[in-house]
Structures are given as structure tokens and as C-alpha cells.
Amino acid sequence: MRINIVGGGLAGSEAALSLASRGFKVSLYEMRPQRTTEIHRTGDFAELVCSNSLKSEDLSNASGVLKAEATLLGSILIEIAKKYRVPAGKALAVDRIKFSAEITRLIKENPNINVIRQEVKSIELNDEDTIWIVATGPLSSPDFESWLLSVFDEDLFFFDAVAPIVAADSIDMTLAFEADRYGKGSGDYINCPLKREEYEVFHDALVNAERAPIENFSDRLLFERCQPVEEIARSGIDALRFGPMKPVGLIDPRTGEQPYAVVQLRKENVEGTLYNLVGFQTRLKWNEQRRVFRMIPALHSAEFVRYGVMHRNTYLNSPKLLNPDLRSREFSNLFFCGQITGLEGYVEAITSGRFVALNVEHFLKTGQTFVLPKATMLGALIDHITISGKVPLNPVYANFGLLPSVRARGKREKKLLKAKRAIETMKSFLEREGIL
Ligand SMILES: Cc1cc2nc3c(=O)[nH]c(=O)nc-3n(C[C@H](O)[C@H](O)[C@H](O)COP(=O)(O)OP(=O)(O)OC[C@H]3O[C@@H](n4cnc5c(N)ncnc54)[C@H](O)[C@@H]3O)c2cc1C
The missing domain is CATH 3.50.50.60 (FAD/NAD(P)-binding domain)
Incomplete structure (x- = not known):
């Protein structure tokens, strides 16, 4: 052989x-x-x-x-x-x-x-x-x-083009809730709500965070096809609220109301020990991802088991x-x-x-x-x-x-x-x- x-x-x-x-x-x-x-x-x-x-x-x-x-x-x-x-x-x-x-x-x-x-x-x-x-x-x-x-x-x-992944046991569930948009599905998503003031502070930090440089052509191609979350944010204060952070169809059971903005987390494995931040593919430097994404209230102590990256x-x-x-x-x-x-x-x-x-x-x-x-x-x-x-x-x-x-x-x-x-x-x- x-x-x-x-x-x-x-x-x-x-x-x-x-x-x-x-x-x-x-x-x-x-x-x-x-x-x-x-x-x-x-x-x-x-x-x-x-x-x-x-x-x-x-x-x-x-x-x-x-x-x-x-x-x-x-x-x-x-x-x-x-x-x-x-x-x-x-x-x-x-x-x-x-x-x-x-x-x-x-x-x-x-x-x-x-x-x-x-x-x-x-x-x-x-x-x-x-x-x-x-x-x-x-x-x-x-x-x-x-x-x-x-x-x-x-x-x-x-x-x-991967969004960050966090350990499930590091999500503060007292500040998050399980639900699918419009109640469809079986509660597969964890939703991290933000109030207006929290959203504005987060948005400001995101657009000003340090980004990793684009190194070569294939990266640029990818960049055009698959917008990083910080680039979406740069196109306007409400861009995220109408994009990856849209709250429509979600009611926070603690307030009975639709939050101002929401970051949704989706299961990354069958056991549900890992979750990814939906739509948050990013080119931010790793220490910046940690700093900025921890500003999301339910993720204040999030353990990042993998940071977002975008490359060939x-x-x-x-x-x-x-x-x-x-x-x-x-x-x-x-x-x-x-x-x-x-x-x-x-x-x-x-x-x-x-x-x-x-x-x-x-x-x-x-x-x-x-x-x-x-x-x-x-x-x-x-x-x-x-x-x-x-x-x-x-x-x-x-x-x-x-x-x-x-x-x-x-x-x-x-x-x-x-x-x-x-x-x-x-x-x-x-x-x-x-x-x-
Ligand atoms: C830009 C970049 C930076 C990275 N930095 C790190 C880091 O700092 N730390 C870390 O832990 N991981 C890093 N990684 C991830 C990963 O650990 C490395 O890519 C690692 O080298 C992968 O090992 P490998 O053996 O799978 O591939 P490689 O080490 O890339 O080996 C593949 C080999 O196959 C050869 N090859 C390819 N196609 C053919 C072919 N058709 N015929 C014959 N030979 C071929 C290549 O020349 C190469 O020698 C990085 C990845 C990338 C893309």
C-alpha cells in the first residue's frame, strides 16, 4: 500500500x-x-x-x-x-x-x-x-x-467570515431572554436587549474601534460581499437597528415590550454550550472585539472561545x-x-x-x-x-x-x-x- x-x-x-x-x-x-x-x-x-x-x-x-x-x-x-x-x-x-x-x-x-x-x-x-x-x-x-x-x-x-463565538455559561441570562422572532420556532435564540442609551454608546464604540487592515485582494472581495458589522454601523446610527440588531418580533418578557435593539445569539453546537453573535462578522482587532462586545449588557463577562475573523x-x-x-x-x-x-x-x-x-x-x-x-x-x-x-x-x-x-x-x-x-x-x- x-x-x-x-x-x-x-x-x-x-x-x-x-x-x-x-x-x-x-x-x-x-x-x-x-x-x-x-x-x-x-x-x-x-x-x-x-x-x-x-x-x-x-x-x-x-x-x-x-x-x-x-x-x-x-x-x-x-x-x-x-x-x-x-x-x-x-x-x-x-x-x-x-x-x-x-x-x-x-x-x-x-x-x-x-x-x-x-x-x-x-x-x-x-x-x-x-x-x-x-x-x-x-x-x-x-x-x-x-x-x-x-x-x-x-x-x-x-x-x-465568522462572527465571534461565546461560551453559553458566560452569558448573563438575567439580562437576556430566549425567544424566536414572532414566537416562531422553539426558543432557539438567546436575545441580548439594549436600551436606547446603551445602544448609542455601543454604536459609538463600534465605529471607533480599531480594525485589522485588509491585506490582499481576496480579502477585499470578501469585504465587498459580506459586510462586517462595524462597516454596517458606520453607514448610520440606525443601520444596525434595521440590520443585525433589529428588535422586530421580539418581546422582552421582563418588560413586556419590544427592546430598542437586540443582539441575537444562535447555538453553535448541538449541546448548546457555544453561541455565535448572529450577523456580527467583524474585522475588529481581537482585543477590541472583547472590549466592545462586552458592552452588550448580557455579554458583560462573555468568554470569547473564538473571535470574529475575515480572511481567505x-x-x-x-x-x-x-x-x-x-x-x-x-x-x-x-x-x-x-x-x-x-x-x-x-x-x-x-x-x-x-x-x-x-x-x-x-x-x-x-x-x-x-x-x-x-x-x-x-x-x-x-x-x-x-x-x-x-x-x-x-x-x-x-x-x-x-x-x-x-x-x-x-x-x-x-x-x-x-x-x-x-x-x-x-x-x-x-x-x-x-x-x-
Ligand atoms: C493568515 C493566517 C495567519 C494565521 N496565524 C496563526 C497564528 O498566529 N497562530 C495559529 O495558531 N494559527 C494561525 N493560523 C491558522 C493555522 O494554524 C495555520 O494556517 C496552520 O499553518 C495550518 O496548518 P496546516 O498544516 O493545515 O496548513 P499549512 O501549514 O498552511 O500547510 C499547508 C501546506 O500545503 C502546501 N500546499 C498547498 N496546496 C498544495 C498543493 N496543491 N500541492 C502541494 N502542496 C500544497 C502549502 O505550500 C503548505 O506548505 C493562521 C492562518 C492564516 C491563514
């Missing part, structure tokens, strides 16, 4: 090194340096495209839990990141040049990895003797995107297309990992690469794949993008809202309990199933 990996970014490099270290021969296709993307700068494998931080290692932080799980799974890139760490408090920040250079060296010198510096424009899926792992990332090449589109039809997205991002509608082993529902020899699955973030990409590599190995040895328990952070992330998240998918990164609830008093205690359970669950799962 041949194993071909497309894309030598974070996910693809982890998958290649993992499989090679366990005795499997793989071919790794990478189009750089001949052909590059808008954000990559080098021809190295596993280039960190933006920040040099792999986020916190603290277990009260969701990314810290994911990294602990990645270590249990035996991730090679996380070990290399630790080797090249630079001081950054509780965060695992790395010397990006040394990090990528070491991974590039390990890949090139590995006799089990055949590096092919070439753009893959399409894949022959009828060849049953080849397993394909696709890890072409958020900026997959245009020709490959066209091929994906021809196979998966309308279930491929090219832009990320190729990803699959994974709830429709992928099984929870990250294998295509339709093609049994096709796996995906990294950001193309809708998992966003460096550590998410790396860990999913390791997961898919272990799954391919398991499949080749036993004829079966495995699915992680939902109480683990990686299991919960994959469950969200393949089963319980809504369609169409919004990309997601590690957050505690994805994990099943626990009983504890404070927020920190809850997080630590979830973290402990996640790590113990991962350990016992790997032992029980004999995955490593």
Missing part, C-alpha cells in the same frame, strides 16, 4: 514524520518553494506563518490541554517545539527558523520519506492501493481547490464530508488533517496530523480506524467538526466549551476538572486500545 501526503505544512509534516518513524514509507508532496502561498515566506517544511507562539501550556487553557494530549499521542513536532522554545511566560513560543529548519532536516534525511517538490493538482481516487492524506491548509493551491470543488461540490468554503481560508464542510476518524465518508482511501478540516490553529493542525497518521497505521494493521472519546480535547474538536457542530461549519480551535460539562463552583475549577478528565481519558484510551 502506498501512502501519499499532500502538503508539508504543520499537519502534513507531523503525519509524514509520524508514519516514517513507525516504519511506513510515505511520499510527501510540497509545492513550495516553486509555487508559494500568500503567507508562506520560505521553502521549509512546517513553516509558522504568523505568530511564533503555540499558545499556553497551562492546563487552565484549552490549548494547554490539547498540547498535553499531543504529547501523550507522541507528537514529534510538539517535541521539536519544546526543544526550540524561547522564553514567553506560560506560552510555548519557539524560534521559528530553528523549528522549521530541524523539521526540514529530519524529513529530508529520513529514508522512509520521499520528498516530491511538486504541486498536486488532482488525485486519482480509484487507485485502491494508495492512501491519500490531504493537508494543504487554509491556502490550498487554486488548481487543487478546483479539483476539491469538482469532487465535493458546494461543500468547500473559500473564506472565513479553504476548508471542507466536514460535518457532511468526514467521519470522526477524519476519513472521507465517500472515499475510504482519503484522509484529511490540518486546517482544511476546519480545525484552526497551529497545535490543532499538528495534533490532527498525528491523529491521522496513527489512524492510517491502525487501519493498515487491523482494517479498522479509531475514534477518540469526546471527553478529550482532540476528540471533542473532531466530534465538533464531523458530528455535532452545525452545518455549514465554522472553523474552530480548542476551547473548554466543547468538552462535556462537569460539576464545580468556579470557572477555573471547572476548566481544571475538564482538563484533568481529558488527560486521564486520553491516557486510558490509548492504553486500552493499544494505539501506541
